[in-house]
């Protein structure tokens with residue numbers, strides 16, 4: 001078969017421009033089918049991306065212990081964990097949370113979350129500084145009145161001024177800004193209240209500054225990083241045993257971020273399979289719509305077919321023409337579907353806590369599928385068109 | 398230039414096959430204008446379709462410019478239609494969604510070797526020649542019957558055919574447009590193109606060099622002799 005030249009596509013486009021409603025109606029199935037496919041791929045890519053960025057920021061061997069009531073965790077325990085599992089634990093940090101009204105001079109942005117941290121925190125949660133420095137061991141030991149502000153909070157407090165070096169008021173106390181975080185572009189998943197998500201609107205202070213001094217000040221969270229995921233199993237068992245033994249002092253939840261994400265992604269996978277099935281059905285229905293349209297076209301354009309044959313078109317030319325026509329509407333529908341899919345992926349990422357990511361690969365897949373639908377469902381009508389007898393169709397004129 | 402021998406056409410049918418004719422013979426020299434007449438249903442259109450390689454005879458042989466075309470495969474027949482034959486139909490037919498120039502350029506498109514830019518230039522020139530230079534980008538449906546037939550002639554001439562076949566080309570035209578079209582066909586014959594025209598109109602037949610009647614399965618010259 002001769003490859004249909006560019007002209008065939010131009011003419012096919014002209015054909016559908018004069019039969020726009022017909023084309024539009026016949027292609028709705030493909031639009032929604034391809035849209036669904038793109039959405040499925042965007043959800044999958046988003047989940048992977050989320051996993052990767054979370055692992056990149058936290059590491060795959062990270063475990064978070066959360067105190068369900070005050071006093072269940074403290075600095076002494078943090079020290080003990082490090083001492084008990086020296087060969088497994090790579091890094092650990094303890095955090096205490098508070099809420100307070102924050103303000104600076106005239107601006108009072110309202111309540112913000114105070115995060116009491118030690119010097120390990122920034123590296124464990126991969127925080128990047130825009131300027132200044134983070135909390136140092138010295139600050140923790142001496143309960144320095146210093147703080148590091150999240151990028152958004154910094155802008156809210158000092159809309160028109162340099163943030164570094166300013167004084168921020170929180171509750172009845174004050175601190176001097178020694179560091180400003182960079183805009184937090186990687187969106188960390190919300191791990192069931194584990195405070196690793198929005199570093200943008202937080203105020204970080206030395207943990208001792210907000211909770212008190214001594215070696216056993218209370219903590220809300222202890223984060224332990226095992227050297228890698230392989231050590232996670234053994235380390236987790238030991239951790240659980242330690243936590244179990246100290247149950248009397250209060251409930252402690254053990255959160256493994258990797259597991260939380262996996263759990264979430266299992267749910268997403270169910271959704272993906274369901275949507276994929278629906279997409280397949282839609283694509284078949286869409287293909288049938290195009291096929292139906294093409295069959296009607298063959299019937300109503302018999303005279304044109306006869307004419308083209310009289311002017312020198314071979315059967316192969318007629319087949320190429322009708323397949324191209326089917327492909328043009330299928331691909332046009334596919335492109336609309338890609339846009340629809342990308343938009344719904346954006347919307348889904350917006351209204352839910354699912355991360356979605358539209359990629360060029362998803363677009364290419366949508367394009368390829370619509371092309372395939374055009375070829376598969378355009379072939380039979382095209383063969384019918386090629387079988388139209390030129391003499392008879394001309395007789396009907 | 399055009400020769401048929403023992404040409405027969407029967408349309409198959411499970412109970413009653415239609416035998417339109419079974420043994421036609423005809424010889425037309427180059428540049429002759431032949432008018433084919435006769436009662437309705439005798440097979441004039443059928444014969445024209447055979448001459449136009451749109452259909453295969455059930456019996457007999459057909460030579461065009463010395464080449465026997467009756468035995469050619471489908472691809473080759475399409476090429477013969479494209480290169481050697483120009484068609485003008487009664488209600489001149491066009492592809493409705495293409496403009497006039499694209500319609501006239503269709504034989505160029507199916508001629509394969511040429512590029513479309515040159516085809517459009519030639520189509521534009523041919524339309525200009527028949528006074529339709531200002532309608533190149535109009536849809537065929539927007540044209541009058543006479544204009545359409547002129548465009549149809551332009552299209553038939555696109556690939557410089559040696560044979561032009563016309564089936565009742567004046568059937569839908571008024572006297573003036575008929576006269577214009579027949580004059581044009583006459584000119585074509587004078588320039589060396591063989592023309593075979595089916596018509597019911599005695600006046601139209603008057604433009605031809607030769608009038609042949611198809612009746613009772615026989616071709617008969619108007620002067621009474623068997624063709």
Ligand SMILES: Nc1ncnc2c1ncn2[C@@H]1O[C@H](COP(=O)(O)OP(=O)(O)OP(=O)(O)O)[C@@H](O)[C@H]1O
Pocket residue numbers: 392395408415417436437438439440441442443444
């Ligand atoms: N596809 C077909 N199947 C069966 N019979 C056919 C077919 N095509 C034409 N015929 C028959 O062949 C005969 C010749 O038809 P044709 O159209 O050639 O006649 P005609 O001389 O051109 O008539 P008119 O002057 O009315 O146009 C008619 O009896 C017609 O019914």
Ligand SMILES: [Mg+2]
Pocket residue numbers: 441442443564
């Ligand atoms: Mg007829």
